[in-house]
Amino acid sequence: MALREVLLVALATLLLRHARSQTSNGEQVVSRDGEDCLSQYAAPATVLAVPEEVVLVLGNSGSGKSALAKHLSRHDGDMKAVRENGEFFIEGDGIGGSIASVTSVPELFHDNETATNYFDCPGFEDTRGPCSEVTTTYYMKDIARHARRVKVLLLAPHFAVRKGQDRSDFLTMLRHAARVLKDPAKLQQSLALVVTKVEAPVVKRNNYDGYGRVSSDLVKAPDSDVRSGVEAFLSREVRPFLAAMAEDSSVQQEERTELRNAVKIVDILLLGGVETRRHGRVSRIGLFHAPDEVGALGDIEIMRNGRAELLELVQGLGYADVQQGDFGFSVSARTKVFALRRVQQLNEDVVAALGVLGQAAKNQSASAYDPSDIRASQERYAELEKKAADVARHLKNSTDVKEFCLRVAVPEDSSVQLADKCAILDVLQVVSEQPVVDHAVLATTWAAPMDSVTEYLKEKKEWHSFLLSLYQRFNSYPVQLQRRSSSTPFPSSSFVELPEFAAEAEALAAFAATGQNLSDVAAVVSTASRGPKTRCVGDLPSGGHAVVEGETVLLSEAVAAARNSCAGPLQLLEVYALNTVFVDDTVRLPSVPLVVAAPRWETLGSPTINLDGEDGEPLGSAPAANCSGERGHDGRPGNPGGPGGVLLAVGMDFAGNKVRVSAKGGAGGVGEEGGAGSGGGGDGGAGGL
Ligand SMILES: *[C@@H]1O[C@H](CO)[C@@H](O)[C@H](O)[C@H]1NC(C)=O
Ligand SMILES: *[C@@H]1O[C@H](CO)[C@@H](O)[C@H](O)[C@H]1NC(C)=O
Ligand SMILES: *[C@@H]1O[C@H](CO)[C@@H](O)[C@H](O)[C@H]1NC(C)=O
Ligand SMILES: *[C@@H]1O[C@H](CO)[C@@H](O)[C@H](O)[C@H]1NC(C)=O
Ligand SMILES: *[C@@H]1O[C@H](CO)[C@@H](O)[C@H](O)[C@H]1NC(C)=O
Secondary structure, three states: OOHHHHHHHHHHHHHHHHHHHHOOHHHHHHHHHHHHHHHOOOOOOOOOOOOOEEEEEEEOOOOOHHHHHHHHOOOOOOOEEEEEOOEEEEEOOOOOOOHHHOOOOOEEEEEOOOOEEEEEOOOOOOOOHHHHHHHHHHHHHHHHHHOOEEEEEEEEEHHHHOOOOOOHHHHHHHHHHHHHEOOHHHHOOOEEEEEEEEOOOEEEEEEEOOOOOEEEEEEEOOHHHHHHHHHHHHHHHHHHHHHHHHHOOOOOHHHHHHHHHHHHHHHHHOOOOEEEOOOEEEOOEEEEEOOOOOEEHHHOHHHHHHHHHHHHHHHHOOOEEOOHHHEOOOOOHHHHHHHHHHHHHHHHHHHHHHHHHHHHHHHHHHHHOOOOOHHHHHHHHHHHHHHHHHHHHHHHOOOOHHHHHHHOOOOOOOOOOHHHHHHHHHHHHHHHOOOOOOHHHHHHHHOHHHHHHHHHHHHHHHHHHHHHHHHHHHOOHHHHHHHHHOOOOOOOHHHHHOHHHHHHHHHHHHHHHOOOOOHHHHHHHHHHOOOOEEEEEEEEOOEEEEEEEEEEEEHHHHHHHHHHHOOOOEEEEEEEEEEEEEEOOOEEOOOOOEEEEOOEEEEOOOOEEEOOOOOOOOOOEOOOOOOOOOOOOOOOOOOOOOOOOOEEEEOOEEEOOOOEEEOOOOOOOOOOEOOOOOOOOOOOOOOOO
16 A cells, blocks of 8 residues: 555544544444445436526425425426325425435426426435435536526525524525525526425404494415515524624634625525516515415415416526536535545455456457467467557546546456446545546556556567577577487477577576466477478379478478388479478489478578489390391380479578579480491481480
8 A cells, every 4th residue: 555545544544533523422323324324335326417507496305395396397297285183285206204205316307388497406404424415416516517507496494484483494504505506696686585385374354344343354464474574584683693603703714704605695585576577576585385275286276376476486587607616515524534435445446356357358368379379379469468558558548537447348247346336436536526546546556457467468479479489490490400310309398408599498487487388388399390291192113102291391301201201213292391491402303293382491502403304214236137238227216315393382481592493304315226237337216305
């Protein structure tokens, strides 16, 4: 572990202990829960689609955000009013009766009619521990990153904004809002307060009939009364309290900034109405009534009318142009500490997973190896090494964890779970607003397994290059000559003891240390030092057909071997070398068709391949005359010379001098001498070709 990491862990432990000792015994359980939760934390699976234009519905948990967002966007088909213990409630999917039942994922509701996107944001209050805090913050940052024009609805239940009530619920909401909305001035035309669960107070109304009699009934106070009550609460209770605290020098600077922001928000809410097209100015304080009868929400008059008014308000607001930096979504210091610990653990997991992938890549590369084809193996390893080096370079060039992970190809059949871990790291990175694994660690520790794969393939490539050079050395003329002339078995693995192989022996020792397969050497050497095999196919008294095959063939050796293998005279000789044929001496094969095929030809000195036909056999003398004066017998014509041979040569590389090839027909034999006449001589015959 690097010193820096050690320090980080020490710091985290210290902070954690501090966080624990600070809390009272009841809270300590929460801390431990938090740790457990982050150790099993799974990255949020939902991917938010954030439109550029959104209405953010913000407020404490349980303030009715979901109900409002669904109701305004006409997604309230499932919502109905029920009555319990004399009170009316709204029920519906995702609308929690209890505070903790709400999701951490912001939910988007699109209203077709007004083309408005409502984001039902998770509640401000952090009652659900670090994990939901992390997820919530991650999503809200996502919204902040993508939304470009926003309106903001702050929600507060009616009971929390009434004179004489406990102010803490509303103040909590305001202070969260002040932290999140870093620049309230931008929201001057875009911010409204929606008071939810409004149960208008019932007032007694006296009716006077024309005869001076008075009757009375109970009626709901008008909405304007509710609004003025809220305005009074804001201006007379909330604002002075916040303003005083913002000036209190015993309050920390950061908190005072936040308090001043809260005051600005209150000021905007108190600005008065917003201009609307149809209804002129409407109040910035919207009312979301509690139902006053049971049934589907759409059937309840007070809800229908209320919605129309709220929609007017939302339409009346203008969208504010915002940037990511206008929002301050962040996790608490305590959650940051948990996150840091989780990062350490994930970092180790990811490094281990990358190691397994590296090993798998090495295993996979074994398919490049073919002991029977060293050259092809060498080429494949060279190609793989190049690819691995490219991948390693690409990985090291990643700017962050997410990019790095996206660049790692995990084979489908692999059990390695990198994506999940990377996703969590990315979430923790986003919420902690700093790189969780710094670039140097990515380029070293994280990229190390890939570097190791590259190094491994490079060794394999070099080993095969060495085997190839060893093979070539054993196929060279001096070694082949030595093989041919050696009476003792040619040295195979024991060659390392020969002084002329000192360099090879040294290289071999170095390779052995890297765990290369030394059996390859024996295989290569025995292949290259195996002399050619000669067969006589079709051996007839009239002549034989010989085939010589080997890695490397000395032509003089092949001719001698062929002659030995066939009993009759050679009619045809085929020589095949997989590596080289050395034309090492002049060979004479009168009239024999010769086939030589080898990828490489090398000539030593200036040899000739002589396939000339033999000359015709000379004849004796014709019988002499019996008696004087008679003619002796005529001499017979000379014998024909042998036909010239044919050479079929196949090769690609040719080294050394040009080979001289001669394939003339043999000269005709000399004609028979005429018999001695007792007067005249006989004529000689003509020689054949
Ligand atoms: C909104 O409009 C689209 C297409 O115009 C339609 O498919 C969708 O069902 C509508 N949604 C609602 C909730 O009315
Ligand atoms: C690689 O091969 C070794 C030896 O055959 C094996 O033990 C190991 O599990 C393999 N690793 C992977 C990741 O495939
Ligand atoms: C590294 O990344 C930068 C920016 O993404 C790119 O311009 C550069 O070509 C990359 N280098 C390599 C070696 O991939
Ligand atoms: C080692 O080399 C020999 C000869 O080339 C080969 O037959 C064998 O399969 C190799 N062993 C391994 C483990 O690759
Ligand atoms: C000489 O006599 C022998 C035997 O009688 C005979 O075969 C031969 O042809 C004769 N030679 C000549 C030139 O007549």
